[in-house]
Amino acid sequence: MTQYRPGDRVDFLVIGAGAAGGVMAKELAAAGFRVVVLEQGPHLRERDFRHDELGNLFRNALTNDPRRQPTTFRKLDSEKAEERPAVVYGRMVGGGTAHFTANYWRFHEIDFVERSRWGSIAGTGFEDWPIRYDELEPYYTKAEEELGVSGLAGASPFDPPRSKPYPLPPLPVKSSGVIFERAARKLGLHPFPAPLAILSQPYRGRSACLHCGFCEGFGCEVRAKSSTLATVIPAAEQTGKCEIRAGCYVRKIEIDRAGRAAGAIYFDERKREVLQRAKAVVVCCNGSETPRLLLMSKSNLFPNGLANSSGLVGKYLMFDSGSLCGATFEHPLNDFKSVVVSRLLHDFYDADPKRGFYGGGGIDARFDMTPIFFADFGLPPDGPRWGAEYKKLLRESFTRSMYVLSHSTTLPVESNSISLDPELKDAWGLPAMRVTFKSHGDDVKTMQFLLERQMEILDAAGARRKWAYPVEDITQGVHLLGTCRMGANPKRSVVDPWHRTHDVRNLFLVDGSSFVTSGRNQPTCTIQALAYRAADHLIQAAKRGEI
Amino acid sequence: MTRREILRQSALQAGAIWAMLGQTHSHENAAAPSGGLRFFTPEQAAEVEAVAAQIIPADESGGAREAGVVRFIDLNLAAYEKDKQAAYTEGLKMLAAKCGGRFSDLPPAKQIEVLRSMERKPSVEVVFRADPQSDFFELVRRHTILGFFSHPQYGGNRDRIGWKLIGFEDAGVYQPPFGYYDGPGRSEP
Numbered sequence: 001m002t003q004y005r006p007g008d009r010v011d012f013l014v015i016g017a018g019a020a021g022g023v024m025a026k027e028l029a030a031a032g033f034r035v036v037v038l039e040q041g042p043h044l045r046e047r048d049f050r051h052d053e054l055g056n057l058f059r060n061a062l063t064n065d066p067r068r069q070p071t072t073f074r075k076l077d078s079e080k081a082e083e084r085p086a087v088v089y090g091r092m093v094g095g096g097t098a099h100f101t102a103n104y105w106r107f108h109e110i111d112f113v114e115r116s117r118w119g120s121i122a123g124t125g126f127e128d129w130p131i132r133y134d135e136l137e138p139y140y141t142k143a144e145e146e147l148g149v150s151g152l153a154g155a156s157p158f159d160p161p162r163s164k165p166y167p168l169p170p171l172p173v174k175s176s177g178v179i180f181e182r183a184a185r186k187l188g189l190h191p192f193p194a195p196l197a198i199l200s201q202p203y204r205g206r207s208a209c210l211h212c213g214f215c216e217g218f219g220c221e222v223r224a225k226s227s228t229l230a231t232v233i234p235a236a237e238q239t240g241k242c243e244i245r246a247g248c249y250v251r252k253i254e255i256d257r258a259g260r261a262a263g264a265i266y267f268d269e270r271k272r273e274v275l276q277r278a279k280a281v282v283v284c285c286n287g288s289e290t291p292r293l294l295l296m297s298k299s300n301l302f303p304n305g306l307a308n309s310s311g312l313v314g315k316y317l318m319f320d321s322g323s324l325c326g327a328t329f330e331h332p333l334n335d336f337k338s339v340v341v342s343r344l345l346h347d348f349y350d351a352d353p354k355r356g357f358y359g360g361g362g363i364d365a366r367f368d369m370t371p372i373f374f375a376d377f378g379l380p381p382d383g384p385r386w387g388a389e390y391k392k393l394l395r396e397s398f399t400r401s402m403y404v405l406s407h408s409t410t411l412p413v414e415s416n417s418i419s420l421d422p423e424l425k426d427a428w429g430l431p432a433m434r435v436t437f438k439s440h441g442d443d444v445k446t447m448q449f450l451l452e453r454q455m456e457i458l459d460a461a462g463a464r465r466k467w468a469y470p471v472e473d474i475t476q477g478v479h480l481l482g483t484c485r486m487g488a489n490p491k492r493s494v495v496d497p498w499h500r501t502h503d504v505r506n507l508f509l510v511d512g513s514s515f516v517t518s519g520r521n522q523p524t525c526t527i528q529a530l531a532y533r534a535a536d537h538l539i540q541a542a543k544r545g546e547i
Numbered sequence: 548m549t550r551r552e553i554l555r556q557s558a559l560q561a562g563a564i565w566a567m568l569g570q571t572h573s574h575e576n577a578a579a580p581s582g583g584l585r586f587f588t589p590e591q592a593a594e595v596e597a598v599a600a601q602i603i604p605a606d607e608s609g610g611a612r613e614a615g616v617v618r619f620i621d622l623n624l625a626a627y628e629k630d631k632q633a634a635y636t637e638g639l640k641m642l643a644a645k646c647g648g649r650f651s652d653l654p655p656a657k658q659i660e661v662l663r664s665m666e667r668k669p670s671v672e673v674v675f676r677a678d679p680q681s682d683f684f685e686l687v688r689r690h691t692i693l694g695f696f697s698h699p700q701y702g703g704n705r706d707r708i709g710w711k712l713i714g715f716e717d718a719g720v721y722q723p724p725f726g727y728y729d730g731p732g733r734s735e736p
Contacts, residue, residue: 052697172725174725175730211722212720331726337726338725386601388604388606391712394712399726
């Protein structure tokens, strides 16, 4: 394996080895550049993955550990933030793509131009993207082909145009999918096979899905899930140009006297500080850690945080909105087997002025209740919680349950933000992440609207029993978006349309932080398409000496 | 088709069978930890076990007691959630005071009554007040669920009693149809 010394001034330093960082590493290294990738989490291998719900979901085997990296949370700027786990992200080589459900939705054309179509929304930074779907389409296609995505082109009448079909056919429909499809059709809706970054057939030397049922929250031990760990990261290493350096927690991006990025200082696994030098720095830490790192990288030249002349670093945080309902049926579904989602619909994707508020989303049929979660959360909330009746309900319901979840818009509100907590420190002595977030009123109305549609579907499905989980303000984020937004105007955005920071010529931010609007909160496909596009332009610019 | 055939078909082609075998191997070898109590005294363990046995009681199948939930909780407090040790020590004292003796000595109906009185009630008060009794009940309930349904390697879920109760199995490989509606019921209108 290629190894560089910290003193080597490599061409590119990529910080974060997740959805975007993995793609950047592979593309830059394959173009012949010398690349170091710093990842704060471990470099796990498939043999390290366990079907262990307690370890994965309750002891943070694959995700950030709030005991070592605490966060604080408040709803409004005027409140004092209290210590509470407020964000969840993949903390390992592969990032969130290792443990994600693998929903892989492209944005629709409307997602890029909603401000023009809808108009302004008071109290928000609702804006068009500086790019259009057409510009991103070739990179969506590239992401699907390079990584391996299963789906059925043209199955949804709401799908945006695509230049090629999915490289793999859809995964088998599950009982939840059959029930959902039948009911949705009765209502005149348009269910379709969920596009998933999971292999339905062997592809490029990787195994097809074995339907073991451990997707959401778990790593795939047969490499059927198209994580960056299973795909582009080994490919980056095979170029002989790229070093993936795990266990490296970056605390500051170094700036030289000319105001250019010179590298980054990180804590290695023994908490020693190391400076890795580089000609350019690409930050791919996710929509919460990227702004935190910029804010921690204060200097005389950048007293408000790096690349923050707009004052917008950390602002316009968008969490994943959505609402959930569940149902039980007469016969066993055994939906704990196989992938989480097999059917989906986009009939309510677009916003509709007739509803009286902005927002829209997709609705899927799913089962993601591993046994502990099921016992605590999977039964109707008004039923017994312990005792003989509770046990009876557990026994009857697990194999007969399914859930319907919506994934909906989150408006960009300026006071929703990532900032540095003024008091609390993490286990390395760095300022803890402070999260300020309150759902916009229209987001809540959208969740409520979709929940009613979800309940109608379960009604049409002939559920024996159905129940809704109450719609509430979102207080924890997994899809972390919008905190270093993209735009042409340096006063109103942090990065330009090619992910270059307006303030520092050789500093690039490529991840969910670039999002201008939330889409319908299935961001991974777009994060990776943006990364392919950013890499393409970065390579061209580097070859022209324009970095 | 047998599991082995499926493995050969999809995993071996991609050279990934080592991963599957490694997974199976590690799981089957992951024995529950043995040995005595690490945190509780025998008296405390008996009390916690009695509470857990009301949260998930035995009926035609075993409950929290038979699943070894108290062993899970003991290990969890000794090795992982050390910050919850005091909540148990104090909670058990409170329980003893409430029962005027040992909870485990009470008849079952009385035990249920005691736990009901500890549960958090929907409150009409606007201001939420900390309630040590319901906090303790919620803590033991949560740990009982964790111990009953987590992998047996953590000391509970003995003989996969929790997984068998609900019909969950970690077989590693499945093939469609998975359930009734994508199988025999698929052609129904």
